[in-house]
Amino acid sequence: AQKVTQAQTEISVVEKEDVTLDCVYETRDTTYYLFWYKQPPSGELVFLIRRNSFDEQNEISGRYSWNFQKSTSSFNFTITASQVVDSAVYFCALSETTQGGSEKLVFGKGTKLTVNP
Amino acid sequence: DAGVIQSPRHEVTEMGQEVTLRCKPISGHDYLFWYRQTMMRGLELLIYFNNNVPIDDSGMPEDRFSAKMPNASFSTLKIQPSEPRDSAVYFCASSLLFWWQFFGPGTRLTVL
Numbered sequence: 001a002q003k004v005t006q007a008q009t010e011i012s013v014v015e016k017e018d019v020t021l022d023c024v025y026e027t028r029d030t031t032y033y034l035f036w037y038k039q040p041p042s043g044e045l046v047f048l049i050r051r052n053s054f055d056e057q058n059e060i061s062g063r064y065s066w067n068f069q070k071s072t073s074s075f076n077f078t079i080t081a082s083q084v085v086d087s088a089v090y091f092c093a094l095s096e097t098t099q100g101g102s103e104k105l106v107f108g109k110g111t112k113l114t115v116n117p
Numbered sequence: 118d119a120g121v122i123q124s125p126r127h128e129v130t131e132m133g134q135e136v137t138l139r140c141k142p143i144s145g146h147d148y149l150f151w152y153r154q155t156m157m158r159g160l161e162l163l164i165y166f167n168n169n170v171p172i173d174d175s176g177m178p179e180d181r182f183s184a185k186m187p188n189a190s191f192s193t194l195k196i197q198p199s200e201p202r203d204s205a206v207y208f209c210a211s212s213l214l215f216w217w218q219f220f221g222p223g224t225r226l227t228v229l
Contacts, residue, residue: 045220102173
């Protein structure tokens with residue numbers, strides 16, 4: 001079965017520090033997608049990024065960057081110069097094709113990031 | 118534009134009662150998903166629909182749970198009878214592209 005591991009349950013940093021959230025996945029699919037979602041205190045999940053398994057280029061979006069390494073089955077997320085508004089639970093997710101042929105997302109347990117002023 | 122709308126936002130009920138959660142997806146989205154989030158199990162997909170048709174309900178925990186989508190703008194998740202272990206946050210999400218899912222604010226269900 002597909003699996004997503006976010007080993008860091010909680011991380012606490014001081015504002016302006018850089019922080020990396022780890023994500024390791026297991027899959028037998030040759031083609032798959034990886035995702036990051038943010039869940040702020042308000043509760044709803046917000047889509048951040050999707051990467052497909054054939055594209056290992058790192059991606060940067062403002063203070064956010066993602067490092068996809070197929071060799072280590074990792075898709076890590078770095079926030080540069082963290083801000084208090086970055087405080088949230090961050091979920092890594094992996095696409096899974098079920099035996100019945102349907103698709104779904106498998107989520108990790110999440111990493112709670114607290115950025116202190 | 119309005120996002121995914123869920124109601125109620127909070128529900129407290131007693132064991133054995135019927136609970137109905139409601140969702141209005143974003144207009145034009147073909148997919149609708151129901152998820153459950155608990156501390157123990159994290160975020161789990163319960164069921165999803167495509168064009169109002171249930172595609173995968175393998176995540177529905179048991180027969181006490183049922184979901185319907187009578188039209189493109191409305192879906193319900195019903196639990197009957199409810200049990201304390203059903204206490205969780207239930208999210209509805211919709212998408213036009215399967216993978217780009219927009220989540221609602223969730224319904225926090227407490228079963229006493």
